[in-house]
Amino acid sequence: MVKIAICDDETEFLDLLSDSLDSWCRAHQLTLQLYRFTNGDELISAHRAYGMDLILLDMIMPLLSGMDTARELRQHDPHVPIIFLTSSPEFALESYEVRTFWYLLKPLDEVRFHAVLDSWYEVHQASMAHFAARTDSGYQAIYFQDVEYLEAQNKNVLVTLKDGSVISIKEPFHQCETIFTVEKGFYKCHRSYIAALSCVEKFGKTSLFTKSGAQIPISRDNYANFKDVYFSYMFPQE
Template sequence: MKTIVVCDDVEIERLLLKEILCQYFEEINEEVSIVEYDSGETLIADVEEGYIAMDLLFLDICMKKLNGMETARKLRQIQCKVPIIFLTASPDYAIESYEVQASGYLLKSFSEEKLMKLLNRILKTDMKRRVAIKNRRQYRYPCTDDIMYIDSDKHNVTLHLSDGSEIITVDKLGEIEKRINEKRFLRCHQSYLVNMDYIKDVEDDFIMEDGTLVPIRVRGRKEILDTYYDYFVNHFGDSKDTFAE
């Protein structure tokens, strides 16, 4: 289980970030504990006393009394090496953040997509999910990130990977869908499961990044297109937010 700390003196900002973090860890099927602090002083005291051990810290810079930058400095002084992502409404502290070895710098209000990309970069050693697929007499273990779409034809199910390779299995498509268990995988047809990250466009069918056409079933078509639209807006929608890496 990951322990994520959010330190921000504005309650609504903590709640909004917590909601996105819960969604992220739910999608990658990872347990998470999110701990909230409303001041740097309390956080430092708990770290010094050994009450909290964290895997990642989101730290607001503009807080009353002890600001986020000073909080980070004090944490480093007591040998707290946790990765820190600064949250701020101003880019003015970006250069200063390198002094405390910050792992990221997010400008409020940041997009969900940018937060998730930053989480993937920082936690990538642990976060790449894989799925076991029986292939003949052995098992293959592809990363779910690399699966573009899956199709079923008669007794065979084929996983189409982003590098152009394929894995053929006799597993049922529905069983694989349950094992993957990620919201980005959409059952758009009785015989197709598509990774929405790889959809390039939509016409009569989904057009994948490699040009493949993945059919959309007639029954329930509107709901399928609405699901993809909501996913697209949440993950790829335009935003002026930026963060320093």
């Protein structure tokens, strides 16, 4: 399943885009969960609540423009792919400020649009990387993008997922350190905890809070480095 949000103030274009996305998903045998919006504020709220895999965004809209919407999205999520679909080429250069995945002009060229979706899906599949963890009931695939944090508990490790569920895996914590690395978007902030950087809502010198409200300790020796790693993750250099 892929979760895709489309935002445009023209409902006729939303209908056209919906049909094109349905066609592309059927061709790839994908289940589409589609979210439609006519203004940026609704899109921002929905993305924070549900977490989109891809956002298709009109540039020229009343109230909150596409660029302002994208800037707001980037404050909370530096990595969600954004494709701009607009009638004007004049904002193409500016769009790279928010690290746009692609910039397409209206009217929609479906062949080109589907080629761009193919490029996005290739990247998306790579982000769906996972590892097979040992549990009491056998091996279970755990997707990195689903993980909120890990906690060492005796000889097991508790993996808390973004949906609130917890999986107890029979892996040494030191082994998890070599799997859940900074390169994959994780950081060992304490001797017993590894946190997903994308899930950090706020932090201080002794602890961080995830977007779900969980409080995770930060060891004194880790704070300075954690701060550097976190800001590098949130504001990557081009």
